[in-house]
Amino acid sequence: MTTLHQEINRLCAELGKDPLMVQGAGGNISYKEGNVLWIKGSGTWLAHADQDNIFVPVDLGKLSHHLVKNDFESSPEVIGEHKLRPSIETTLHALMSQKVVVHLHAIEVLTHLIHKDSQKIIGRLFNESQNGQLQIAFVQYHKPGPQLAKAIQEALANNLKANVIFLKNHGIVIGADSADGIRVLLRNLHSICAGSTPVPCIPAHLPTVPNELKERYIPFADIEVQALAFDPNLYSRLQYDWVLYPDHAVFLGKEAFIYPSWESFFSAAHSQAQLPELIFIENTGVFVKPNFNLAKMAQLRCYFDVISRVGPTAQLDPLSDNEVSALLNWDAEKLRQQMAK
Numbered sequence: 306m307t308t309l310h311q312e313i314n315r316l317c318a319e320l321g322k323d324p325l326m327v328q329g330a331g332g333n334i335s336y337k338e339g340n341v342l343w344i345k346g347s348g349t350w351l352a353h354a355d356q357d358n359i360f361v362p363v364d365l366g367k368l369s370h371h372l373v374k375n376d377f378e379s380s381p382e383v384i385g386e387h388k389l390r391p392s393i394e395t396t397l398h399a400l401m402s403q404k405v406v407v408h409l410h411a412i413e414v415l416t417h418l419i420h421k422d423s424q425k426i427i428g429r430l431f432n433e434s435q436n437g438q439l440q441i442a443f444v445q446y447h448k449p450g451p452q453l454a455k456a457i458q459e460a461l462a463n464n465l466k467a468n469v470i471f472l473k474n475h476g477i478v479i480g481a482d483s484a485d486g487i488r489v490l491l492r493n494l495h496s497i498c499a500g501s502t503p504v505p506c507i508p509a510h511l512p513t514v515p516n517e518l519k520e521r522y523i524p525f526a527d528i529e530v531q532a533l534a535f536d537p538n539l540y541s542r543l544q545y546d547w548v549l550y551p552d553h554a555v556f557l558g559k560e561a562f563i564y565p566s567w568e569s570f571f572s573a574a575h576s577q578a579q580l581p582e583l584i585f586i587e588n589t590g591v592f593v594k595p596n597f598n599l600a601k602m603a604q605l606r607c608y609f610d611v612i613s614r615v616g617p618t619a620q621l622d623p624l625s626d627n628e629v630s631a632l633l634n635w636d637a638e639k640l641r642q643q644m645a646k
């Protein structure tokens with residue numbers, strides 16, 4: 306293992322353990338060594354980089370050759386035999402010229418990227434900051450994979466030095482020539498993007514499940530996330546602003562199952578072939594099926610972290626039904642979700 310590889314593993318583990326940077330299997334990191342692009346395997350967790358090998362080597366020369374010809378569809382070629390498949394976002398890493406590239410759904414930035422006028426907000430924040438280390442570019446929402454890679458290539462063509470790319474309704478891509486360079490960029494981004502957070506209504510203790518449902522549901526154990534059912538501003542977001550970025554749709558589905566009371570849940574349950582695995586009962590609590598997995602728990606916490614940072618009057622820009630269907634009917638995402646369990 307090279308020193309760079311060790312350095313990157315430390316960075317992965319550090320970022321992977323910070324829920325404001327990485328949620329479950331989300332986010333990915335790559336580094337370039339000669340003609341090899343080492344990229345995180347699909348469905349692996351950055352947080353596990355200090356125990357497991359999460360990287361797959363792909364042929365950077367061949368990948369760059371495809372990109373020069375505007376071919377964003379060709380799959381990256383893995384060097385040698387590996388059990389892991391390269392991340393579905395490998396191409397965007399190859400487009401960046403820097404040695405180390407990190408793609409994250411960082412909460413403090415994502416909070417701005419889900420607004421209707423996110424491009425203006427980002428422009429204002431970064432103009433005011435006058436931070437010379439950051440060369441920024443902004444890309445509108447595109448489905449991850451070839452479409453997103455193409456949009457990033459266009460943004461880079463207009464700004465060759467860009468080291469921070471904002472992806473609307475998605476996250477960031479940043480590039481530097483070392484792990485420490487990435488840390489510096491992230492610290493700068495955090496100091497510019499973090500703002501004051503409204504205090505949500507969090508219940509004093511976890512809610513209980515009615516006796517007849519004790520086998521089916523448990524209260525979601527993270528008490529802060531219970532605010533989604535108790536805080537009127539957050540609760541109303543569940544209906545209108547549910548899918549704000551791709552991983553949310555992939556792990557938590559296209560709609561929130563919200564009910565004004567247990568009575569309304571019971572009457573709706575009769576007509577549902579399967580009980581939803583995550584339910585919100587207004588002023589009562591957030592409940593999940595006992596097998597709700599860690600990747601989904603991390604995504605629900607992420608949703609709370611994002612919308613609890615947004616003021617009640619903010620105009621958000623959820624993904625459209627078509628954008629959500631495109632994510633849910635995508636085989637690459639189905640595989641990633643399987644692996645993230």
Ligand SMILES: [Zn+2]
Nearest residue numbers: 332408475476
């Ligand atoms: Zn992403």
